[in-house]
Amino acid sequence: MPDYNPIDTTIAIVGNQPEALLLSVLFAEANTPTFLTGLFEPTAQKPTGRSGREEAAWLLGIHAKAQRIKLLSDPSDLPLYDVRRLIITDHSTLLGETTELERIVRSLAKNIAKGTDIILTGLCRPGSTRKIGAMIQQFSGLEAGRDFSLSYLPLLWNGEPLLAFREKPRILATLGGRARNIQQTFLNVFPSISCSGHLSSAEAAGLFAPLYHDVVRALELELASICEQEHVDYNDALELSRGAGLQFLGTPRTIPSRYSIASTIATSTAPRPKGTRLIRTARRVNEDANQRVLSLIKNALSQCGRRLRRSRVAIVGLDGLRGRLEARPETPQLLQMLRRRGAILSLYPGDGRDWSNALPRDYFRIETSVSKTVERTHCAVIAIDRLENNELSPQRLASEMSKPAAVCDLTGVMEASNVERAGLIYTSIGRGSPEA
Template sequence: MNPPLSNTESRSENRSNVPVVTDYSRRGQEGTLEEPAIERAREATICVVGLGYVGLPLAVRFAEANFDVVGFDVDESKVETLQNGVDTTGDLTDEAVAESGVSYTTEASQIADADYVIIAVPTPVDCDNRPNFDFVEAAASTVGSKMTAGTTVILESTVYPGATREVMIPALEEASEMTAGEEFFVGYSPERATPGDEEHGLADVVKVVSGQTEQVLEDVAALYESVVDAGVHRAPTIEVAEASKVVENTQRDLNIAFVNELSMALERLDVDTREVLEAAGTKWNFHDYRPGLVGGHCIPVDPYFLAYQAEQAGFTPKLIQTGRAVNERVPQHVADLTIKALNECQKTLCESRVLVLGLSYKAGVGDIRSSKIANVVEKLKEYDIDIEGFDPFADADAIHDEFGIDVQTELDFTDFDAILLGTPHEEFVEMDLEEAADSLNEQPALIDVTAALDENAVADAGFVYRRV
């Protein structure tokens, strides 16, 4: 059952039809609805709740634009690290964190100083692939208990259409004993963070924004326009903005699922998938997607949000569910390719040793959460294959705990039968293949998950080569 709607809404009325207040004055500041939104935004104090890979760059960006910014997180260790000027995401720099002027804190009382509170906490799925809003509800309860009248709360977390009104607003209202749309205001702007991608940072990607009313929408738009060089897109409703985020990643998931299934089919037919895609790509309207593992915090998660809410409304989105199922089979496919390569090298599986290069979910980042390499390792362990890992970006202790394997701190190919190139960090793409082959056991194999290496160069170095 969905949580009750706030007392300013009913299921039969237009959801954007929320009462509008006529006075935005707060803590002695002059301000009315007639005042330009950008002027009100420029005078604002902003609190970002949740200082992860979404929240921290957001807080720093606003501070760089000369806003007063409070960065709040419940993780004392993280906050202490940030206070010491150390970047905890890998997407910024220590200098940017230290010199930003953000007030990093675990003191929830500082939320009361904010005109705008931006909630940027995780929204995972549970073991049954159902949305888990525990972090959103906890953050909203904390914000609601501290915020003052007139505050605008903006959710950035990925949610299904309707969740801002059905999950966050009730939590804010209960904790604050105030009414949304009358005593405080709500907007939604989905994050579009791309860790490790310098060309598509916060300022470079159009920001989708929405609000309870036209006035709230304009205020939220003005706020983000001050830090997003690419501009903003004003969604007509909060639900449209919510749906846009899950749809953009569901589209990618489905396209990748197609080429992944194609790869599995063509592998059985002994046809090279990459060569097929290269040939098909010569047509002007062919879309360029490549097969591979689908990890991370968005693409393998967001489709479940859309599918879940559609099911609640009585519709089963079979294509979305099938796409997810196909992509979840890819780790087994990679394990199968590894086993075939070892067999071709005449290796006994239970006596084989495989070195996995790259265990994070994406090249150039150290985040191992949601990395599908873990699933590949799990499948290979079923054959008693000895697995060891190395990743220059990820923490070795974290890898050991997450993957349950030994981890090298310095790269050493000695006494291994195969290399599994899981995440194509630049160091691996540029490695000396002949030197690596000479250090491995006789007749080595190389399994290249993303086809990052030149097949001829790998073969010339003496490897048996397989790729997805």
């Protein structure tokens, strides 16, 4: 391997995935400057909630102004002769989706300097990193492991706050003799890193955690369905099971998750019916979550003697309805389903206020307070991650809503007994019958 100047540590991060933004901000927070290419917009507004993406966009604006992050619109603008760490972020899901990644790699490979450390991040099928390495060899004339090092760092950001994501242990696999130097670079942003010389093992390991979370999420929804059918409160059963030592289950959530990226990759590796049957089933269960919530709302309204059509439904918050890393404002699927079935919607966006401003106004009216949102409504869908002031008190809701009225608690922030004492009908995933 050639000698490296330890002072020359210029880092470039390429890709449109949220992980590219995340890494650039984390390096900047560690006072390490980077180039960042991709479609990322900084914001000057300090985040008011716990959205990791909003936090990252705000920090991007700060560090870009301080020139710790140099934003470039196209990878071809990178000064590759100065770059010694080239980080490429991508999630290679289906085979047909690798075209853009391959195009970028071909373009960059022609100008990669000898001695560059190339690190691929994201999720991918085992063998993908070596495939990219072979492509770089072909178009650069350099040899992997000798003229440039090739590494893989599994990363999947599901929108957690930056500090919480940073503290998680990481895996780094490297082909060539540069493992210790590359590990030292990433220790600036991730305090705990395990090193390996096996790229394929690291690629497979990167899929394990998100696949586990995807399967557990489906299991929680299925157990909640059993409780609904047997008229058992899921949360009561959950507390008893935890007392008996079962710790990995939680409250069923309907929030879209990026863990499904791993299930897409996993199911593309094995033809049916061999393998991945559990993963395929879990994916179907998770994709049906919105239909389950729709049934929950219809059931709640039926207990009030109403049908969904022409009923007034308040949506309180967006945390339980949209993915935390959705960059483009799109109407959550549940809201589309309710609107198509004739419900009259009002929305209090909570932390998603800026995000909601770009949504079509013909779907719902947007209010600035919970009280105004639930006024004269027949059902309040609670999709906010935390209570705000005293506006979500059951007594306050009961005084503003029609009578009778129901509360559908998607995020588990309300106490069922308090809601029922206020004269409201309480429903949540895993409580009551889903049949409308």
